[in-house]
Amino acid sequence: SVIRAAQGLCGTQALSLKVKGLAKAHVESVVDAFAREISSFELRESPVRLVLDRTQKGISYLKVGLVGAEDTAAGDILSEGERQVVALSGFLADVSAVGDSSALVFDDPMSSLDHRYRRSLARRLLIEAQRRQVIVFTHDTIFINAINGEAEVWSKELAAGVADHAGPVPEITNRHVVRDGTGAGVEIGRASCRERV
Secondary structure, three states: OHHHHHHHHHHHHHHHHHHHHHHHHHHHHHHHHHHHHHHHHHHOOOOOOEEEEEEOOOOOOOEEEEEOEEEEEEEHHHHHHHHHHHHHHHHHHHHHOOOOOOOOEEEEEOOOOOOOHHHHHHHHHHOOOOOEEEEEEEHHHHHHHHHHHHHHHHHHHHHHHOOOOOOOOOOOEEEEEEEEEOOOOEEEEEEOOOOOO
């Protein structure tokens, strides 16, 4: 009857199948999100994708595989900058799969990136800042200029009606922090780089 049907749905086999289905759906969503993130960086010289490595004790392990040569260790082929792009893409894919809007903090995320990847990262961080607070610690003024430059491009695209992302350009505020005599960071002058569009 109804109780037997309910017990069948709660049995070990039914639960195991449900867990496998949920895990598969989650893995697929992370793989798809990773593909979108890698695409936003335009990593073309060494195309990569996430592939299922193994499942052990109910945990799915993914690895980065080179497209067309998945058995080759990607870390042996990719440059340091490309590995940084893969790491950032993996992180952003994971964050998007979680679906919350908690703040993100990056410490010099553009290390080892060339000018093209820096520009892509600047744009990607602006896109993410539409959904959540994004804090970037850096001493690299060129990257700060890249973020501001991408914000200007985005603003012009909005004005021309050709922006590929809906919504206004997020507000950007630069803070200059230095160490004082106690070793703690103190802010020196507060400069807002642009007004909310």
